[in-house]
Amino acid sequence: MKNKKYEAIVAKHKPKEQRVQYAGVAFLVGGVLGVCAELLLEGYTHWFDVSRSEATVYMLITFIFLASLFTALGFFDKLVNFARCGLLIPITGFAHSMTSAAIEYRKEGPVYGIGSNLFKLAGTVILYGVVSAWFFGMIRYLLGIGG
Amino acid sequence: MTHRYQNVYINQYSTVCGPYEADGPLRDNFDKIHQDLYCNEDSWEKAEVHYLQDSLKILLKKAALDREDIDMVISGDLMNQITASCYASLFLDKPFLGIYSACATSIEGILIGSTYIDSGKIKNCVTACSSHNLSSEKQFRNPTEYGAPKPKTATFTATGGASLFLSSTKSKIKVESGTIGRMIDFDQTDPLHMGAVMAPGAADTIYKHLQDMNRKPEDYDLILTGDLGLYGKEILKEYMMKTYHIDLSNRYNDCGCMLYNYDTQKEVNAGGSGPVCSALVNYSTILKGLEDGTYHRVLLVATGALFSPTAVFQKEHILAIAHAVSLEATK
Numbered sequence: 001m002k003n004k005k006y007e008a009i010v011a012k013h014k015p016k017e018q019r020v021q022y023a024g025v026a027f028l029v030g031g032v033l034g035v036c037a038e039l040l041l042e043g044y045t046h047w048f049d050v051s052r053s054e055a056t057v058y059m060l061i062t063f064i065f066l067a068s069l070f071t072a073l074g075f076f077d078k079l080v081n082f083a084r085c086g087l088l089i090p091i092t093g094f095a096h097s098m099t100s101a102a103i104e105y106r107k108e109g110p111v112y113g114i115g116s117n118l119f120k121l122a123g124t125v126i127l128y129g130v131v132s133a134w135f136f137g138m139i140r141y142l143l144g145i146g147g
Numbered sequence: 148m149t150h151r152y153q154n155v156y157i158n159q160y161s162t163v164c165g166p167y168e169a170d171g172p173l174r175d176n177f178d179k180i181h182q183d184l185y186c187n188e189d190s191w192e193k194a195e196v197h198y199l200q201d202s203l204k205i206l207l208k209k210a211a212l213d214r215e216d217i218d219m220v221i222s223g224d225l226m227n228q229i230t231a232s233c234y235a236s237l238f239l240d241k242p243f244l245g246i247y248s249a250c251a252t253s254i255e256g257i258l259i260g261s262t263y264i265d266s267g268k269i270k271n272c273v274t275a276c277s278s279h280n281l282s283s284e285k286q287f288r289n290p291t292e293y294g295a296p297k298p299k300t301a302t303f304t305a306t307g308g309a310s311l312f313l314s315s316t317k318s319k320i321k322v323e324s325g326t327i328g329r330m331i332d333f334d335q336t337d338p339l340h341m342g343a344v345m346a347p348g349a350a351d352t353i354y355k356h357l358q359d360m361n362r363k364p365e366d367y368d369l370i371l372t373g374d375l376g377l378y379g380k381e382i383l384k385e386y387m388m389k390t391y392h393i394d395l396s397n398r399y400n401d402c403g404c405m406l407y408n409y410d411t412q413k414e415v416n417a418g419g420s421g422p423v424c425s426a427l428v429n430y431s432t433i434l435k436g437l438e439d440g441t442y443h444r445v446l447l448v449a450t451g452a453l454f455s456p457t458a459v460f461q462k463e464h465i466l467a468i469a470h471a472v473s474l475e476a477t478k
Binding site for chain 2: 003005006009010012013017028071072074076077078079080081084087096100101105
């Protein structure tokens with residue numbers, strides 16, 4: 001009873017987050033990133049005369065490299081704070097989480113520091129990425145779509 | 148539980164802060180500013196030790212003390228195993244008590260030190276605390292370079308070290324009484340809204356203190372909570388009014404709301420936090436106010452959210468505690 005009264009006070013003084021604005025920015029930044037990726041794909045297939053799937057790998061490596069570099073230079077966290085999911089959901093977010101962990105734990109050494117902490121944030125993504133890939137693969141298989 | 152103290156005085160104080168605090172409105176009140184968050188050390192943890200040790204060294208200098216004159220050292224911080232306090236106090240080579248009440252640590256130190264001095268078991272002691280924005284981020288949240296977006300209710304751990312020299316030798320500031328808080332559980336689970344976690348703790352301690360001392364808020368020139376932040380402060384005011392019918396609004400402020408400039412320092416969100424947040428404001432500004440006659444009696448209520456990431460992941464609530472001391476200007 002007492003706590004319900006308190007929750008009401010907390011709720012009353014809770015500031016409004018600009019969720020629509022955050023979503024809009026994330027949508028735009030994520031979209032721009034997608035356009036850049038498409039341009040890179042086209043560029044790589046054109047310049048290096050490689051297949052589209054091979055160019056995809058180059059494009060991903062480019063984004064991973066840039067996100068890691070900007071994290072190491074110390075301003076990617078500020079970009080993420082602004083663009084939020086626009087930069088966290090694409091592969092840039094994954095690279096950012098690993099590089100930031102590597103930078104943070106390098107003082108504890110290559111084994112107990114970087115080794116044990118590199119996947120501190122990214123580990124969850126990998127684990128549940130694999131689990132859901134298996135799960136949806138099964139659905140596809142059972143529905144006979146995969147052939 | 149409230150105790151009166153007969154002969155405990157604050158003889159000297161020192162504050163060392165980081166670049167964010169130096170950009171705030173209290174800039175000129177600090178004894179030393181380190182613009183470098185690393186303090187020329189190679190990790191955040193060592194930097195925090197550096198901040199605290201600097202504060203202790205400045206304290207000795209300001210009080211014209213020799214290491215040998217100190218009877219006891221009481222210190223605490225946020226780091227696991229209160230690492231910063233242990234390493235920073237090593238050079239003093241004196242009996243040491245390590246303490247932890249999260250952001251209420253500074254007042255817990257004053258309470259313990261005052262009790263020892265008042266009982267006559269020791270003549271003086273040093274109480275200190277520290278925190279570092281990035282060592283806390285690393286320990287409690289994410290790697291410091293990881294840009295996890297935070298809600299507006301999140302607080303910003305202050306960087307710095309602060310220390311006091313308490314003794315039975317009369318000075319301009321008397322530690323008049325102190326109230327030890329209790330563990331408060333209000334079913335709060337959001338580590339990014341510590342103001343809501345700590346406000347009931349602060350309310351409980353303020354109410355107990357006023358009751359035990361048979362006083363009203365008007366008996367104080369200022370009642371200061373530690374680090375409730377913008378929203379926690381409003382929650383406390385309304386909760387105090389609704390539950391205890393005590394109106395705090397006229398003489399009340401929060402250290403977390405005083406340390407930074409909200410207009411230019413957007414990164415602090417709801418305000419400052421960490422053990423050193425209240426200590427930086429109190430020791431740099433409020434104690435000076437008591438010395439120069441701006442205040443005659445103030446109630447310092449440091450508020451701590453006893454946040455353990457492990458406990459929260461295991462679906463436990465975040466507990467809160469608040470300790471209070473009443474300081475008086477001597478005539």
